[in-house]
Amino acid sequence: MRDSPQLPPGRRTCPAYPRSSVSIRTRGSQGRTLGAVFAVVVLIAARLAVAQTPPEEADAEIPAAPASSTSAAPSSSSIPAPRPAASSAGPSSPPAKPPSPPGISSASSVAPALAPAASASSAEPVPAAPRLTPEAARTVAGVTVTGYIQAQYESHQDSEDQLRQGGTTYNLDRFLVRRARLRIEKEWDWTSLLLEFDGNTVRGASARVQKAEASLVWRPDPSRTSDIPYARLTFGLFDVPFGHELVESPRVRPFMERSQASRAFFPAEPDLGVRLSGGLGFFRYAMAIMNGEPLDVKTGFPGTDPNSSKDLVARFGVDTKPVENVTVAGGVSALKGTGFHAGTDATKNAIVWRDLNENGAIDPGEMTSNPATAATPSQNFGRWAVGADVEVGVKTSLGWSRLMGEIVMANNLDRGLFIADPIQTGLDVRELGYVIRLHQEFLRYGLVGFRMDLYDPNADVFEKRAGKLLPSTQRIRAFSPLVGFVLPDKAKLLFQYDIIQDYLARDERGVPTDMKNNQWTLRLQVEP
Amino acid sequence: MKPAWMICVYALAALAVQACSTRPAPSGLTEPIRVRDGQFVVGDAPGALPPEAGPSPVIPDASPAEPPRITTVDSLNNLIYPGESGKKLTGHATGTSWAVGLRFRDLGTGYWIVPIGVPDPQTQNELTWDAVCDFARDIPPGFHELVFFAIDEQERVGEQRSLPVCIPLGIPDNLHACDPRIAPPAAVISLTWDTNVDLDLQVVTPDGKLVDGKHPSTALIGDAGTVPSSAGVLDRDSNAGCVIDSMRQEDLVWQTYPPSGRYTIRVNLFDSCKQASVRFTVGVYTAEGEGDKRHLGERFRRSGEVLDFQAAGTSQPGLFITEFVFF
Numbered sequence: 001m002r003d004s005p006q007l008p009p010g011r012r013t014c015p016a017y018p019r020s021s022v023s024i025r026t027r028g029s030q031g032r033t034l035g036a037v038f039a040v041v042v043l044i045a046a047r048l049a050v051a052q053t054p055p056e057e058a059d060a061e062i063p064a065a066p067a068s069s070t071s072a073a074p075s076s077s078s079i080p081a082p083r084p085a086a087s088s089a090g091p092s093s094p095p096a097k098p099p100s101p102p103g104i105s106s107a108s109s110v111a112p113a114l115a116p117a118a119s120a121s122s123a124e125p126v127p128a129a130p131r132l133t134p135e136a137a138r139t140v141a142g143v144t145v146t147g148y149i150q151a152q153y154e155s156h157q158d159s160e161d162q163l164r165q166g167g168t169t170y171n172l173d174r175f176l177v178r179r180a181r182l183r184i185e186k187e188w189d190w191t192s193l194l195l196e197f198d199g200n201t202v203r204g205a206s207a208r209v210q211k212a213e214a215s216l217v218w219r220p221d222p223s224r225t226s227d228i229p230y231a232r233l234t235f236g237l238f239d240v241p242f243g244h245e246l247v248e249s250p251r252v253r254p255f256m257e258r259s260q261a262s263r264a265f266f267p268a269e270p271d272l273g274v275r276l277s278g279g280l281g282f283f284r285y286a287m288a289i290m291n292g293e294p295l296d297v298k299t300g301f302p303g304t305d306p307n308s309s310k311d312l313v314a315r316f317g318v319d320t321k322p323v324e325n326v327t328v329a330g331g332v333s334a335l336k337g338t339g340f341h342a343g344t345d346a347t348k349n350a351i352v353w354r355d356l357n358e359n360g361a362i363d364p365g366e367m368t369s370n371p372a373t374a375a376t377p378s379q380n381f382g383r384w385a386v387g388a389d390v391e392v393g394v395k396t397s398l399g400w401s402r403l404m405g406e407i408v409m410a411n412n413l414d415r416g417l418f419i420a421d422p423i424q425t426g427l428d429v430r431e432l433g434y435v436i437r438l439h440q441e442f443l444r445y446g447l448v449g450f451r452m453d454l455y456d457p458n459a460d461v462f463e464k465r466a467g468k469l470l471p472s473t474q475r476i477r478a479f480s481p482l483v484g485f486v487l488p489d490k491a492k493l494l495f496q497y498d499i500i501q502d503y504l505a506r507d508e509r510g511v512p513t514d515m516k517n518n519q520w521t522l523r524l525q526v527e528p
Numbered sequence: 529m530k531p532a533w534m535i536c537v538y539a540l541a542a543l544a545v546q547a548c549s550t551r552p553a554p555s556g557l558t559e560p561i562r563v564r565d566g567q568f569v570v571g572d573a574p575g576a577l578p579p580e581a582g583p584s585p586v587i588p589d590a591s592p593a594e595p596p597r598i599t600t601v602d603s604l605n606n607l608i609y610p611g612e613s614g615k616k617l618t619g620h621a622t623g624t625s626w627a628v629g630l631r632f633r634d635l636g637t638g639y640w641i642v643p644i645g646v647p648d649p650q651t652q653n654e655l656t657w658d659a660v661c662d663f664a665r666d667i668p669p670g671f672h673e674l675v676f677f678a679i680d681e682q683e684r685v686g687e688q689r690s691l692p693v694c695i696p697l698g699i700p701d702n703l704h705a706c707d708p709r710i711a712p713p714a715a716v717i718s719l720t721w722d723t724n725v726d727l728d729l730q731v732v733t734p735d736g737k738l739v740d741g742k743h744p745s746t747a748l749i750g751d752a753g754t755v756p757s758s759a760g761v762l763d764r765d766s767n768a769g770c771v772i773d774s775m776r777q778e779d780l781v782w783q784t785y786p787p788s789g790r791y792t793i794r795v796n797l798f799d800s801c802k803q804a805s806v807r808f809t810v811g812v813y814t815a816e817g818e819g820d821k822r823h824l825g826e827r828f829r830r831s832g833e834v835l836d837f838q839a840a841g842t843s844q845p846g847l848f849i850t851e852f853v854f855f
Contacts, residue, residue, distance in 0.1 A: 158555075160554070160555050160557065162555065162557045162558070170555065170557075356604070357604055357605055358603075358604045358605035358607070358612075358615060359605055359607060360607075360609045360612070463643075464643060464644075464645065464646070465626065465643065465644075466624075466625065466626050466644055466655065466681070467623075467644060467645065467646050467647045467655050505567055506566075506567035506627075506641055506643070507567075507641075508569065508627070508629075508641060508679055508683050509626040509627050509641075509679055509680070509681060509683055510567070510626055510627025510628075510641050510642065510643035510644065510679070511626070511627075511643075
């Protein structure tokens with residue numbers, strides 16, 4: 001699945017004549033309770049793991065990618081969690097090979113703004129190391145320049161050689177440049193700067209600023225820019241610090257795109273705001289005040305902010321290496337914000353012809369007036385989300401295995417797929433999404449993975465059937481096997497097939513059923 | 529190393545085969561009828577054919593053991609214009625119905641499914657249904673039959689019900705194609721084109737009068753402000769000023785045979801509306817035959833293309849097509 005120009009797999013891949021539905025809100029706290037329990041379990045497990053970790057083990061042998069991610073994301077490494085999948089995408093070194101020094105992997109070069117630390121032991125000072133390998137970075141006068149290109153062919157079962165109303169294409173079988181990123185960063189003792197550009201052809205050739213971060217940094221030792229800072233105050237355009245997937249770099253993520261729920265809540269990762277993040281030992285934190293309109297939102301104001309209320313986002317978690325060749329990271333996230341329902345413009349008087357008798361001609365009584373109408377004011381509405389995530393990595397003779405799970409419950413947060421607007425419907429929309437994924441390195445050059453994700457855009461949807469109003473569902477499930485070949489720190493050739501199960505079509509009885517909209521993607525990623 | 533490679537290769541090959549074997553799911557956009565909120569299914573209409581015309585059979589009350597059926601089909605007008613949008617078809621079905629299907633009996637590749645609606649207390653709790661339909665522009669003119677059928681929870685399909693409809697000719701024929709008793713016009717000069725541009729038909733009569741969107745009649749000034757019935761009349765100025773109506777057709781119609789002489793026919797690209805080019809066809813039709821067999825026959829036809837830089841408003845005469853002689 002991918003960030004869609006063609007959302008949802010139905011809507012996006014929605015048929016030309018989408019079904020209608022009605023929704024009724026019911027109150028319930030099951031999801032909230034479940035999320036809280038999950039978060040507590042994650043924290044306890046992580047703490048226990050840390051308690052059992054011999055201090056010297058943490059730095060004894062740091063797998064290439066995870067280690068790198070610790071020290072390699074000084075610009076924003078203070079947020080817990082997402083242990084970059086880079087470790088799997090770029091397989092670790094074989095046992096015979098000496099361990100890579102910290103911060104020397106492709107993952108490091110574009111580790112997510114909120115990239116995880118390699119281990120909790122990073123509180124221990126580690127030797128200053130070059131942040132990027134010569135293969136992955138070019139450093140001139142202390143300015144690091146990195147980048148990568150993801151080009152792919154994708155095929156969608158619901159493609160058709162037609163145009164939608166408005167001119168967008170039904171056909172999605174195509175070659176495209178999904179991401180062409182160029183990243184410039186510079187670290188000083190007390191400040192840092194990061195600028196990232198993105199080019200792609202998803203909706204035709206386009207280029208934009210993907211990240212622009214200006215930071216003040218407080219580190220244990222200001223001269224050691226690779227250490228995780230106690231605090232980093234960042235203004236600018238950066239990834240929203242919520243959950244695991246959102247702050248995981250697309251460069252290191254083994255799967256093509258984020259899960260459906262993550263993309264519905266956050267159509268793109270970056271938003272504008274201010275963030276305070278940092279770490280102490282295994283503990284990581286990030287708090288941000290943001291516009292609440294990430295890039296690519298389909299509510300009409302991407303990258304701007306139609307209301308003065310800001311979204312508060314916070315994430316607290318851990319990142320540790322409890323035993324040799326085992327890593328554990330996890331955290332809990334929360335978002336509280338304000339959505340915007342746009343009002344309408346005033347209109348002028350108009351004459352309208354209604355062909356009442358459908359004869360194609362103007363007959364008496366068929367000309368009616370549409371009186372001028374006053375503008376309607378815009379309104380705000382509340383929205384929130386809570387989430388928890390955990391990732392466990394185990395290194396065997398085959399390579400790293402990584403299991404990740406994330407769950408998010410939200411209210412009125414969908415801004416990319418089934419747009420939530422309680423002002424329009426009069427009902428709050430309860431949303432739920434989760435993802436479970438496992439990927440396994442095969443020696444240095446192979447990669448297999450499997451992901452299952454679910455997104456329920458409205459827990460209270462109803463549908464008419466045989467004259468009766470019955471509870472229904474709009475859930476979208478996706479099962480995504482993945483295979484790939486990897487040239488460590490050079491290139492990845494990945495093939496992913498997405499089996500999408502939704503309720504966007506109707507069967508012979510008119511009952512919502514799965515739409516045939518599976519898809520596959522073959523992607524080549526090359527990095528310098 | 530080898531086993532890992534082999535596993536990856538096999539997995540990749542298996543997934544590729546699976547991926548390539550999937551067939552696209554048709555959306556029904558190319559069908560002669562498209563139903564909003566409907567699901568398109570490829571195939572013939574299921575269900576038994578309706579009985580031959582004759583006295584209406586006594587329809588027993590519906591019971592769970594019987595397959596569902598359509599009881600009524602309502603349409604404001606059985607005339608369907610090519611390209612018509614938003615035509616509403618409504619009706620009732622027996623109480624065990626879950627969905628209603630419909631299609632042209634003789635056109636298209638499949639049928640549409642719409643869910644059943646709410647019970648109607650005025651009809652012994654039969655269930656209501658409605659379908660908002662769009663029709664393709666290229667439906668062959670003449671009579672056709674829309675068939676309807678109901679489907680229940682067990683996917684049983686009852687007897688079909690049909691609705692005869694008529695598609696008028698693409699050029700103005702006074703609905704002669706749907707009612708042969710109505711005489712077609714005596715002559716028609718028709719311009720059609722394929723892109724949403726402001727293209728105008730220009731005809732210069734033997735009297736020297738220019739007929740176009742601003743001067744839509746062949747009537748001369750001496751006619752005291754009235755348009756005689758014998759005058760040719762331009763039916764519309766399509767896409768005028770780039771206000772797109774998507775009709776893309778203009779017709780100059782004479783109800784009586786036009787005065788003899790040479791008629792110069794031109795095509796003028798008033799505004800390209802940001803399109804690169806437009807392909808057009810000009811046709812001249814005259815009435816042939818007598819009585820019920822009188823119909824419009826094609827006398828002249830020519831196609832061409834105009835490019836955007838040829839758009840000149842009214843500053844220049846349009847592209848010369850022909851001089852057609854009415855005898």
